[in-house]
Amino acid sequence: MFKMALQVGSTHTPEAVLFWIMAPMAVLAALGMLLVKKAVHSALLLAWVMITLAIFYIAEDALFLGIVQVVVYTGAVMMLFLFILMLVGVDSSDSLVENIKGQRPAAILAAIGFGGLLLSLIGRAVSHTAAVGLTATNADGNVQGIAQQLFTRYVWAFEVVSALLITAALGAMVLAHSERKHISQRQLSVDRFRQASLADTAGLPASGVYARHNAVDVPALLPDGSAAPTSISSTLEARGDIIASEPFELTANEEEEN
Amino acid sequence: MTTSTHLLYLIALPLFSSAFLLLLGRIADKWGHILATLISASTFGVGLVEFFAMRSRSGDARAATQRIFEWISVGSFKVDASLLLDQLSICFVLLITGVGTLIHIYSIAYMSHDRDRRRFFAYLNLFVAAMLLLVLGDSYLNLYVGWEGVGLASYLLIGFWNERPAYATAAKKAFIANRVGDIGLSLAIMIAFTQFGSVTFAGVKAGAPHASAAALTAIGAMLLLAAAGKSAQFPLQSWLGDAMAGPTPVSALIHAATMVTAGVYLITRSSFIFDASATSRLLVVIVGAITLLFGAIVGTAKDDIKKALAASTMSQIGYMILATGLGPVGYAFAIMHLLTHGFFKASMFLGAGSVMHGMNDEVNMRKYGGLGKVMPITAATFGLGYLAIIGVPPFAGFYSKDKIIETAFNAGGTRGVLLGGAALLGAMITAFYMTRVFVLTFSGEKRWDEKAHPHESPSLMWIPMVVLSIGSVASGFLLSKGSALVHWLAPVVNSSNVESGKELMPPVVVSALALGVVIIGVFAAIVKYRKSVPLEAPTGSLLTRFARRDLGQDDFNHNVLVRPGRAITQALLGIDHKFVDGIVRAVGWTLSYLSISLKKVQNGYVRSYALLMTAGAVALLAAIWLVTL
Amino acid sequence: MDISNYIYLSAILFTIGAIGVVVRRNAIVVFMCVELMLNAANLAFVTFSRINGNLDGQIASFFTMVVAACEVVVGLAIIVTMYRSRRSASVDDASLLKR
Incomplete structure (x- = not known):
């Protein structure tokens, strides 16, 4: 084309x-x-x-x-x-703030x-x-020309590069590989109770569930009415794909009405 | 010139024997001394063969050379390691190996109780090898190697009993005094190279007539300095007395056959330099005359038998140096005196060793007395040597010393009178102090204490002494009969054509005069020392005390050389501490500060390193940009 | 149009890639900037091939691509390992060379 x-x-x-x-x-x-x-x-x-x-x-x-x-x-x-x-x-x-001086x-x-x-x-x-x-060079076609060069003049380089590719693949496997130990449910619960704080022992809070909105992108509210930061995924937070919780927070007036 | 292939054996035999004995260690303790003696004797045999071979040749063919290998080749400057055996060298070869072998034999008995006898013999062989290399080298550079070898061997032997600090110090003193002389020799070689472009004897000889007077005088003076160092001549004589620290056979070897004769050899070998430079000759005769009187005066005051003999050596070498300075006719007489001196001085040193052997190593002559009765052979051989050294006819010293006195008088003018007078005075003092030595040691009352049991030495010791004393009786007559040595040496020192100089004094008058002063000296000594000899030396006159202190030579050295030297060293040390070290420290501090500031570059951030790489790439591009501009 | 414009473009892209390596902190972005530099070099190769009338430049470019693929595989594996141990993909956090 x-x-x-x-x-x-x-x-x-x-x-x-x-x-x-x-x-x-x-x-x-x-x-x-x-x-x-x-x-x-x-x-x-x-x-x-x-x-x-x-x-x-x-x-x-x-x-x-x-x-x-x-x-x-x-x-x-x-x-x-x-x-x-x-x-x-x-x-x-x-963050685009530079922290190495100069x-x-x-x-x-x-x-x-x-x-x-x-x-x-x-x-x-x-x-x-x-x-x-x-x-002139491409008279027989570009692919044919390259193929001819690659399998005659550059055949050794070609073979060496193929060896390099295999080595790189193996290297990547070795680097990325990690021993995964099987951890039992019992061990997991023990670990949970041995944390520095017992605040999350029973699991992280679920996301906000409200009358007007019910989704994973809205934080839950704490008893004092503020948003609970751990109730939504940090990935969503990083993407900015969350909805602010202010509209759902309990105001003083509403509290009085009830 | 004959080409020979076996001159190398002369040096190689003792050298390998020495290395062999040193490397083998204690295994060779039982037979090392026998091997060393046999090797020395066989070297003497080779020397004899060479001597007779040389006699059978005639004219120019008598001198033989052997090229061993190309030693130095730098541009146009080439030096071969090659040997030259001519009429002069063969005299020394026979003296060194002959007397050396006798001293080896003597040492077998003398050192029999020493646990390091093998090492001693290895050093003796090394000494002989170095001395042979010295007299056989065909260039000043080859000679220099032997020269240094002799210095090393003498250091090792003088300090042989180095467990005693005084002896080790004496060895160091000898070595350092020799180094001063060595500087002279190396300077002479350098000047010769710049002047003639060659350091072989032949090359320098060919160039000498065309060289400037200043250059010749400089070379002559430097050679004289070298000779003074090695032959213990004024002003470098101070080491010789202390060199008595070594075992007595070593003293005999140093004084009779090797080491001190090297200076005389050097000047005789360089006759072409001194023939061409009157100033150098004047310096030589001055040094010779001063030393012969100096040594003689010191000799009168010493109570230590070995030191008295050492002073006499100094004096006798002074005679030889004086003779070499008297022009072509003197060289042959210097060599003749050297050969006869080799016999009688070796004989007397071995005699002194024999006395010490019998007297529990006592060296103070005031504690001897009357030893002639208990040591008849030693007394007889020592006596023959004594008669030879004072110049009583027909003993060897008479022939050689009279010739020197005669030549000195014949130098002509005021100089002749002065030099002849000095030589004559020296002869009188020699007669005095040698008689003193003989009388104090062998005759008179016995003064040794109860513990000493003097006895005659074993045959291995007295046989060499007998052989040497025969030499000290006969050698003078044999060498001077029909001017045999003068003719023999004529091709080397150019003496034949100056044979008939004008004679101020006929030989008979000189002989009579010499004999007269000798008799005066002998009688003076007999009168003074025949009767009572106090065991403690009397205070004596100012001159005596001064002579006991070696005429202040050590004080002079200490005050004039050592003290300023120390002051300069201290000053240099201060400069080193403050200035040189300051610079070094400043460099260190600067680097340290630079490193501290450079350290900040190493912040561990990969991106900083990447930035540096980029900067490097920029610099590279800038360079390419500039180059392709 | 002058063919050398391709070369100028290549130089500009290469320089931008170099700045990116030095300035950005996210290891993956740094890595992408390296890829940009390699691509810029490839463009130059291809243009040289055209200027000289032979295929050597294209072959070189081809090999560059293969090696770049290897590099990406290993480099990303390193980034994954690094992230796994440090919970961060910032190159500044891996500043252990200082000590």
Whole structure:
């Protein structure tokens, strides 16, 4: 589809239009990654950047890589990220307050220096380079071309990388594995009574049950009328998916009426 | 020049024997001394073979060389470890190994009660090996190795009974005095290298005629300093008296065959330097004349038999040094006196050792007296040596010493009169103090106490003494018969063409004069010491007391050298503590403060480290940016 | 349009990723920023491939992807382990290197 639209191998107008639309959005998305508070949003923005890059790959005659980028990166890797995010807990959001002295200004200074120097060097090196283009190389098809290279010249590297993949899989299993001991109900109850405080021994309070609202996202009320913080899941609290309990709290007037 | 392949054995035999005995340890205790003596004797055998082989050759072919290996090769500077055996070397080789072997034999009996006899013999062999290397090296650098080896061996032997602190101190004193001389030798070698680009005798000899007078004088003065250190000449003579701390055979070896003769050898070997520099020759004769009188005067005041003999050695070496300074004709006479002195001084030292052996190691001559009756062989051999040293004809000293006195007078002018007079005066004092030694020891009343039971020494001790005394009777006549030694040495020291100098005094007159002063000296001593000898030394005149203190040489050294040296050391120590240590501490403190401030970088936060990495990447990019500018 | 614009874009994305690694504290976000840097490098590779007219750049990019996949697997496993023991995914909490 993109191939048809873009006159591959050239920098004609369609590609330029594509670039000037997609590239600023990718940069904005990347910057957004840094600035948003929640990790889930960062992940989604990164997925956007990756899809943009996939489009660019296809525009640049790297059809195979473009597809792989979508399937492997955006599909598999990013889903893995999200999965781990859910596992670790969405409530593990950063506070963006910096607590290492001078880290942020130094980082911005370093970034400006790094980016400036890099752009300047690239400008010197590749600006106005006449591109050979991949039309000739991709004459038999991009996938065939890569396959031929991969299984002839790069076959050893390919095999080594496969060994690396297996090792990484094993390593991840070893790292993530944990011995799970069977704990009996009796032991659990004993542990519960041996806590520092006996306040939660009988279990955490249930969420609020009210005449006008009955859900897990509303905190229960304590005898004095204030909200009980432990009565709702901390995950919901972190997401902000809770309803404030003020409307259900007993006011002094109501108390008098009764 | 003949190329030889077996000169190395001369050095290797005693050297390996020494290493063998030292490494083997106590296992070799029972037979170590026999092995060492056999090795020494076989070295003498090799020397004899070489001597006769040399005699059978003629002219330039007499000198033999052997290249062992390339030692130093730095750019154009090349030094081979190679040996040279010429007419001069062979004299020393025979003296060292011959007298050395006799001393080995003597030591078997003398040291028989010492539990470290094997170690003693290993050191003796080392001494012989080092001395042979000294006289066989074909360059100043090879000589230097032997020179240092001799210094080491003498240190080990003088301090052989190092369990006594005084003896260990004496060994250190000898070593340090020798080091002063060694500085002279190393400086001489360096100057020679800068001047001639070579340190071989041949190379320096070839370059000497073209060198500047200043350079030659400098080399000559430095060589003289070296010789003064090794041969105990003024002003480095102080170690010789204390060197008597070693066992008596060692004293004999040091005084007769090795060590002190090295200085005479060095100057004779460097004759081409001294021939070309009149100033150096003047320095040499001054040192020689001063030392011969100095030693003689000290000798008159000593009551310790070994120290009296040591002073006499100093004086006799002074004669030799004086002779070497008298130009080409003197070298041969110096060597002749050296050889005859080797015999009679060894004979007398071994005699003194024999006396001590019989007298429970008593060395004070005032407690001897009348020993001639109980030790006839010792008395006879010592007496022959005594007659030789004072120069009574036809004993050896007469031939050699008279020649030196004669040559001194023939130096001409005021200098001749002064030098000849000094030599003559020295001869008189020598006669006086040697007679004193002989009379105090062997004749007169017996003055030893009840505990001593003097007896004649075993045959292993008196046989070497007899052999040496025969040498001290006959060697002078044999060497001077038909100027045998002068002709033999002529190719080395260039003496033949100066043979017929102008003679201020005919030899007969000189001999008569010398004999006259000797008789005066002898009679003076007999008159003074024949009758009563107090057991305690009388206070004596100012000069006597001064002479007993070695003419103030130790006081001089202490006040002029040691004290300022200590002051300088103290000052340097202060500078070291305050200035140098201050700098070091300042560096330490600076580093410490830097580390404390740098420590803050290590805050443990991964992100800080990542930031540092980024900064590094920025620096790298900046470098690339600048390079590709 | 000049092809080198792709390279400029790549440099900008790489720099943004670097800032993210230094500034963000959530280990997962830091990790995502590393991924962003790798992707930026890949874009440069692909562009170089186009400029030079051969497939070596694309092959390199392919290998980068594979290695990045390995890295993600191991890295996320580490984060899970870390979270399990410290109940936190903040990189600042793991500041034991100081001691």
